[in-house]
Amino acid sequence: TQAGLQSAQQTLNDQQESDIDSDKVAQMQAMLASGSLQVDTEQLASDMLSFFQN
Numbered sequence: 001t002q003a004g005l006q007s008a009q010q011t012l013n014d015q016q017e018s019d020i021d022s023d024k025v026a027q028m029q030a031m032l033a034s035g036s037l038q039v040d041t042e043q044l045a046s047d048m049l050s051f052f053q054n
Contacts, residue, residue: 031037
């Protein structure tokens with residue numbers, strides 16, 4: 001329902017933002033924008049499968 005969605009959104013808004021490392025986010029955004037972020041896709045896929053199979 002709309003009231004439920006609004007309640008959930010308010011709860012998210014009320015939570016402290018300290019869980020988010022703004023410096024790390026900015027660093028990752030810069031790496032993505034510059035194309036310097038390198039990902040081992042094979043390892044990523046393996047780790048994702050392991051995570052979701054447990």
